[in-house]
Amino acid sequence: xxxxxxxxxxxEREREALAMLDAEEINRVINVLQEAREKEADIYVFGNGGxxxxxxxxxxxxxxxxxxxxAGRKYRMHCLSDNITSMMAIANDFSYEDVFVKxxxxxxxxxxxxxxxxxxxNSENVLRAVTYAQSVGCKAIVVTGxxxxxxxxxxxxxxxxxxxxxxxxxDVHLAFDHLMMNVLISADQK
Numbered sequence: 001x002x003x004x005x006x007x008x009x010x011x012e013r014e015r016e017a018l019a020m021l022d023a024e025e026i027n028r029v030i031n032v033l034q035e036a037r038e039k040e041a042d043i044y045v046f047g048n049g050g051x052x053x054x055x056x057x058x059x060x061x062x063x064x065x066x067x068x069x070x071a072g073r074k075y076r077m078h079c080l081s082d083n084i085t086s087m088m089a090i091a092n093d094f095s096y097e098d099v100f101v102k103x104x105x106x107x108x109x110x111x112x113x114x115x116x117x118x119x120x121x122n123s124e125n126v127l128r129a130v131t132y133a134q135s136v137g138c139k140a141i142v143v144t145g146x147x148x149x150x151x152x153x154x155x156x157x158x159x160x161x162x163x164x165x166x167x168x169x170x171d172v173h174l175a176f177d178h179l180m181m182n183v184l185i186s187a188d189q190k
Contacts, residue, residue, distance in 0.1 A: 010168075017163045017172055029141055029157050030180050033062075033075075036113045043077045044108070046100045046129060047117030047143075050170040052081035054143075055117055058177040065181050070188035080104070080129075100129035110137040118142070119169045121149020130154050143176060145169025 036043050043062075045055040059079040067074035080103045081087070087099045094102060104114070114133040116126040121144035130140045131154065142148075142155040146164050161172040 013163065013165060014168055014171060017161050017165075017168050018175070020162050021172070022160070025157065025159060026176065026179065029159060030183055032113065032139065032141065032157055033180065034184070036111075037073050037075050039111050040073060040076060041111045041113055042107075042109070043075065043113045043115065044080055044104060044129075044133075045077060045115040045117070046080035047126060048081070048123050050166070051117035051119060051123075051126075051143075051173065052079075054170065054173045054177065055079045055081045055115070057174060058115070061177055061181045066184050069185045072188075097124045097128055100125050101132045104129055104132055108133060108136050108138055112138050113141065114138055115141045115143065116151060117144075117173060118149065118151055119145045119166045119173075121146060121151040123151075127151060127154070143173050145173075 033043070045058055046052070047055045056079045059077045059082070062075040062077045080100050083103070086103055090099045090102045112133075114130060116130045118126045121142070127150055130142065130151065133140055134154065134156075139156040140154060141157040141159065142151040143159045144151055145161040145166065146169070148158060148160050152158055152160070159176050161169040163169060
């Protein structure tokens with residue numbers, strides 16, 4: 001079967017999504033990440049499904065990639081989606097909606113930063129964690145697709161993929177990670 005028409009259409013939709021990204025907001029987020037690094041703040045990243053994968057990938061890229069290839073302080077990034085034992089215990093004893101917020105309670109400090117990733121912008125467990133973080137004085141970066149959902153209204157900083165396609169949103173969420181990683185390493189090596 002010839003799939004080229006579908007392939008071409010997907011690539012074109014991806015290009016359209018990339019063309020609509022807000023470079024100014026990406027720049028603001030990179031600066032916030034740098035400030036957190038300089039303050040030696042902890043950065044907690046979390047999401048469900050594909051967003052959990054992006055959170056894990058981002059944590060590795062910043063803790064190993066950016067930290068090891070740059071001079072100065074290292075990133076202190078933690079992926080809340082990676083601790084299956086904690087997540088399942090919290091889901092069992094409380095609720096799945098609490099799997100991130102319960103990991104933050106009693107640990108989060110005012111200068112720390114949270115990054116909540118949700119394609120729809122409406123994942124209840126991400127919403128609860130972002131709301132809690134802000135209640136203790138932390139800033140929140142949210143990464144969404146579609147119309148940004150409820151998370152958009154909570155965001156201090158918002159990286160959005162303005163398209164109604166989960167796969168393209170998730171593709172670009174990972175591109176945000178690699179873009180920011182590349183910028184930070186390149187700027188530090190000048």
